[in-house]
Amino acid sequence: xxxxxxxxxxxxxxxxxxxxxxxxxxxxxxxxxxxxxxxxxxxxxxxxxxxxxxxxxxxxxxxxxxxxxxxxxxxxxxxxxxxxxxxxxxxxxxxxxxxxxxxxxxxxxxxxxxxxxxxxxxxxxxxxxxxxxxxxxxxxxxxxxxxxxxxxxxxxxxxxxxxxxxxxxxxxxxxxxxxxxxxxxxxxxxxxxxxxxxxxxxxxxxxxxxxxxxxxxxxxxxxxxxxxxxxxxxxxxxxxxxxxxxxxxxxxxxxxxxxxxxxxxxx
Amino acid sequence: xxxxxxxxxxxxxxxxxxxxxxxxxxxxxxxxxxxxxxxxxxxxxxxxxxxxxxxxxxxxxxxxxxxxxxxxxxxxxxxxxxxxxxxxxxxxxxxxxxxxxxxxxxxxxxxxxxxxxxxxxxxxxxxxxxxxxxxxxxxxxxxxxxxxxxxxxxxxxxxxxxxxxxxxxxxxxxxxxxxxxxxxxxxxxxxxxxxxxxxxxxxxxxxxxxxxxxxxxxxxxxxxxxxxxxxxxxxxxxxxxxxxxxxxxxxxxxxxxxxxxxxxxxxxxxxxxxxxxx
Numbered sequence: 001x002x003x004x005x006x007x008x009x010x011x012x013x014x015x016x017x018x019x020x021x022x023x024x025x026x027x028x029x030x031x032x033x034x035x036x037x038x039x040x041x042x043x044x045x046x047x048x049x050x051x052x053x054x055x056x057x058x059x060x061x062x063x064x065x066x067x068x069x070x071x072x073x074x075x076x077x078x079x080x081x082x083x084x085x086x087x088x089x090x091x092x093x094x095x096x097x098x099x100x101x102x103x104x105x106x107x108x109x110x111x112x113x114x115x116x117x118x119x120x121x122x123x124x125x126x127x128x129x130x131x132x133x134x135x136x137x138x139x140x141x142x143x144x145x146x147x148x149x150x151x152x153x154x155x156x157x158x159x160x161x162x163x164x165x166x167x168x169x170x171x172x173x174x175x176x177x178x179x180x181x182x183x184x185x186x187x188x189x190x191x192x193x194x195x196x197x198x199x200x201x202x203x204x205x206x207x208x209x210x211x212x213x214x215x216x217x218x219x220x221x222x223x224x225x226x227x228x229x230x231x232x233x234x235x236x237x238x239x240x241x242x243x244x245x246x247x248x249x250x251x252x253x254x255x256x257x258x259x260x261x262x263x264x265x266x267x
Numbered sequence: 268x269x270x271x272x273x274x275x276x277x278x279x280x281x282x283x284x285x286x287x288x289x290x291x292x293x294x295x296x297x298x299x300x301x302x303x304x305x306x307x308x309x310x311x312x313x314x315x316x317x318x319x320x321x322x323x324x325x326x327x328x329x330x331x332x333x334x335x336x337x338x339x340x341x342x343x344x345x346x347x348x349x350x351x352x353x354x355x356x357x358x359x360x361x362x363x364x365x366x367x368x369x370x371x372x373x374x375x376x377x378x379x380x381x382x383x384x385x386x387x388x389x390x391x392x393x394x395x396x397x398x399x400x401x402x403x404x405x406x407x408x409x410x411x412x413x414x415x416x417x418x419x420x421x422x423x424x425x426x427x428x429x430x431x432x433x434x435x436x437x438x439x440x441x442x443x444x445x446x447x448x449x450x451x452x453x454x455x456x457x458x459x460x461x462x463x464x465x466x467x468x469x470x471x472x473x474x475x476x477x478x479x480x481x482x483x484x485x486x487x488x489x490x491x492x493x494x495x496x497x498x499x500x501x502x503x504x505x506x507x508x509x510x511x512x513x514x515x516x517x518x519x520x521x522x523x524x525x526x527x528x529x530x531x532x533x534x535x536x537x538x539x540x541x542x543x544x545x
Contacts, residue, residue, distance in 0.1 A: 142463065156467040
């Protein structure tokens, strides 16, 4: 099994970019090349199909990518630095377990799901920060959450949904999201899929892992709305957590979010 | 002499008043209809915004016209009376126009499509620009402007392509008779799974449709988000060709087998030298 060779917190930082020099930054399968020419920034990226654990915090690129298109960002003043921060996917995620899982009546269980991070790049000067672009660390396929008439355009995510933290592989480009499911009904609950609103998730950095806040799902019966609550604090599993990014949107009506779908749609 | 001067002064006064009504009224109606229309477009829908905008404009214009006529001494009662008689004559003469107007009301009521939707009417496909009193205006994808009378819209079969958020693209693929059917189905499923524009759910479908004249016919049905039509169409066609080439699966062209009276005997051939053939 491949192991992380560099500390996971070394990649989220503000990096100085000398003019006309090409830098490489990599987390897992995503490589980003950056060049600054005067007031302009040039950015190229590539996402490899296979997930790796490679980390390249910020280093001079040995070779400039010749076959990738460069994206140019023009400003009216010089920004000497580049800030790289993690953020959540721009659409909800429909998470499916690889193996059909069921929860017995009255039981609750915690599953850990690795959510691929999006990488935000911002040009930084002494006085201001300007957002440039966001890249997904992993190419996710599209899916639809709802029926043929209405629903939501989402990303699909297949997961092992590991039960024990020790089984979860530390991936530098994934944030581990603990999902607690409570089956309050007296019938078994087949867990098919769950829609995670990524915009409600904070991102935390612990010693060895990136985390999101916990999601609590309470199933109250077929045809009755399940309650989904997004915690507003780091999960207890994260050791000495540091907040890297706040959720883009707080869940409506306090912390309780009701999906209003039958369990088939919810899971 | 004095009375003539008074009459001339009075006419000029009326002309000035009518001009003021037109100069102030017209821009006012225009601005009011545009701003109310824009507000409704933003808050409700583009379609409703257009309807309200036009209603305000035509209503305001009618009031303005009546006010101007009134300044010149036209009495409203007489005008309405004349309008009543005229409407009978005009009604006979303009049955098509009236039919279009009534059809327009039904279109608005039924709402089979709205401004901004992509619709197909007969052989015409385009984006709805506006739904007006008499006609629906479309912009075709090759940037041609099409005007379809409302009466035709009511009578014709109209397909609203963008009514629902997701759509299915059905692609017909034929492979040679020698190919392994199960392998072809497996590859087609894999192509759909790996395409970034294909939705995981609803799941793509692969159907073995038919024993065709020259090929085994399959249908690959892929669900996609409606805005990604072209991206999917281009990428999936390239994917199919590439994967079939890689797997050595033949996409046949139409075949014709000629028999010479008996299915078992070979077709007679005469081999001759190049010069003899000439």
